[in-house]
Amino acid sequence: MKGIYAILDENNYNFDDLDNIVFKMINKNIKIFQIRIKSNFSNSHIKIIKKVKKICDTHKSTLVLNDNINITRELNLDGLHIGSKDIDIASARSFLGKNKIIGVSCYNNIKLSLSAEKKSASYVSFGSLYNTSTKRNATSLNEITFVSAKKVLSIPICLIGGINSGNIHYVIKLNSDLIAISKGLSSNDKLEYISNVYYE
Secondary structure, eight states: OOEEEEEEETTTSOGGGHHHHHHHHHHTTOOEEEEEOOSOOOHHHHHHHHHHHHHHHHTTOEEEEESOHHHHHHTTOSEEEEETTTSOHHHHHHHHOTTSEEEEEOTTOHHHHHHHHHTTOSEEEEOOSSOOSSSTTOOOOOHHHHHHHHHHOOSOEEEOSSOOTTTHHHHHHTOOSEEEESGGGSSHHHHHHHHHHHHO
């Protein structure tokens, strides 16, 4: 896994138009998506996810769901993203199968990331790199931790937290496999700029 990782948080995006938003992102070379729903799941959420999945399948893009392992399996999504304390990784792997993506938040903790890798995580995320409104009270990432993690991990690493058009040039230089962005892609101008900078 490598590239811009679009975090589709319901607080940052109009979910009624999410399929069209994803289509626009795909046309700007973004191919990896995570739907993040922290409210109670509803039938409308399921319908939206199905629409987005259809677009992702058509365009050979990856769709991951945050936290909800049952919906991930029920809708046959590409994968699941969990916090290190949400669900046991080995249990999630057993439930979803060996071919599904399982991403794990490791905050600012190399030990967590090594444990996640050992338990068959597909990738780990480190953050928050910058202050973010998407996930308040997030642990701040020490860049030394990220550099150290790159030396000891063999699975892809994702940087997350407050990444936007103002800092994307610097983040790219850190050479992370994945760069997760939520609000920083939420307008056409932001999407255009970040896509051009990353994929130029």
